[in-house]
Amino acid sequence: MTEETRELYALPPEEFTAARDRLAGELKGSGKADEAAAIKKLRKPSVVAWAVNAAARARPEEVEALREAGQALRRAQRKALSGGGGEDLRRATDERRALIQTLAEAGVAAIGARGATHRDAIAATLDAASIDDELGARLQAGVLEREARPTAGFGAIEGFEVLQGGGGVEDDDEPVDEDPAEVRRERAREARAAEQRATNAERAAEKAHRRAEDLKEKATVAVTAAREAESEAKRLADEAKTERKRADRAAKSAEAAGGRS
Numbered sequence: 001m002t003e004e005t006r007e008l009y010a011l012p013p014e015e016f017t018a019a020r021d022r023l024a025g026e027l028k029g030s031g032k033a034d035e036a037a038a039i040k041k042l043r044k045p046s047v048v049a050w051a052v053n054a055a056a057r058a059r060p061e062e063v064e065a066l067r068e069a070g071q072a073l074r075r076a077q078r079k080a081l082s083g084g085g086g087e088d089l090r091r092a093t094d095e096r097r098a099l100i101q102t103l104a105e106a107g108v109a110a111i112g113a114r115g116a117t118h119r120d121a122i123a124a125t126l127d128a129a130s131i132d133d134e135l136g137a138r139l140q141a142g143v144l145e146r147e148a149r150p151t152a153g154f155g156a157i158e159g160f161e162v163l164q165g166g167g168g169v170e171d172d173d174e175p176v177d178e179d180p181a182e183v184r185r186e187r188a189r190e191a192r193a194a195e196q197r198a199t200n201a202e203r204a205a206e207k208a209h210r211r212a213e214d215l216k217e218k219a220t221v222a223v224t225a226a227r228e229a230e231s232e233a234k235r236l237a238d239e240a241k242t243e244r245k246r247a248d249r250a251a252k253s254a255e256a257a258g259g260r261s
Contacts, residue, residue, distance in 0.1 A: 001141045002035075009045055009053050009143045016044040047111065048121045048147035052129075054110035055103045055122075056142045061142050062103055069096040070130030121147045148257045 004023055013018055027036035045053060054257055056063045073092040080089045107122040108115035128148035129135040138144050151218055 001138075001143055004039070005042065005141055008039075008042065009050075010057060013044055013047065013050050024155050044147045048107075048118050048125060049144040050109045050117060050135075051115065052108035052125050052147075053120055053144055054137050055106035055126075056147065058106055058110070060140070062099055062135055066096065066099040066103065066126065066130045067136045067140065069099055070136065072096075074131060096130055100130065107199060124149050167257040170245075 008016060008020055008023065019041060024036045024040040027033075027039060029147070069092060073089075073096050076089040076092040080086065103126050104119060104123040107126075108119050111118060125144070125147045127141040128150040129144070131150065135144070135148055160198070
């Protein structure tokens with residue numbers, strides 16, 4: 001990925017097309033027709049892709065850690081398919097989830113006021129890039145074009161190698177005559193179900209977090225309004241006291257005048 005390409009994807013989306021065409025024209029004019037053609041084929045990033053690219057540029061260390069966490073999760077999943085490594089799987093899942101949340105917040109902040117409406121898509125794109133090598137490389141370079149969605153469950157499970165030693169039979173136990181292929185399939189189904197439950201829980205937690213933030217904002221507005229109303233009530237009460245005193249003085253004056261007449 002060339003530096004010119006990275007610079008293009010660092011631009012606001014509305015400036016991308018003009019800058020791309022201008023760069024392609026300069027390259028073609030300098031005799032670099034192949035490079036010009038490659039640049040011309042680049043697609044303007046969607047808002048979500050631009051936000052994820054911005055987060056990657058702002059937090060390169062977290063992006064690298066996310067890709068490593070994705071690899072660790074895949075290793076833990078392979079181990080889980082052999083009947084072991086449950087703790088490794090939970091730890092890898094938690095680490096990846098935390099990194100996705102951190103980078104998603106950076107992406108939301110990059111968009112600005114409308115960023116919260118794209119939070120789910122940003123998180124899903126980061127999720128997909130953490131376990132897909134090609135997407136991960138584009139994320140790290142900051143040149144994603146479109147948002148992505150993670151594949152269901154473990155992804156390409158058929159490519160996993162079942163590790164030995166995780167679910168063996170104890171020496172004193174009687175071996176069970178089971179079809180190894182069926183055992184692997186069942187464990188794969190259980191692992192996919194567990195991963196899906198974890199994904200659903202993550203999404204529910206993110207929605208709850210957004211709801212909490214909305215409620216906090218509304219509560220802040222309500223507190224401010226309550227304080228203003230309290231201040232206005234105090235002002236009106238003071239004004240009422242002043243008017244009451246004036247009325248009392250007027251009444252006394254009227255009584256005194258009546259007595260003199």
